[in-house]
Amino acid sequence: xxxxxxxxxxxxxxxxxxxxxxxxxxxxxxxxxxxxxxxx
Numbered sequence: 001x002x003x004x005x006x007x008x009x010x011x012x013x014x015x016x017x018x019x020x021x022x023x024x025x026x027x028x029x030x031x032x033x034x035x036x037x038x039x040x
Contacts, residue, residue: 009028010024010025010028011025011029012025
């Protein structure tokens with residue numbers, strides 16, 4: 001399975017009952033926010 005890292009997918013992953021999947025989604029969102037901090 002290929003890894004999708006867009007925000008929409010990450011937000012959908014956060015709602016998963018599977019803890020590993022939810023954690024993956026959270027990591028993607030945190031990385032995105034960190035990038036946005038650096039851009040400003």
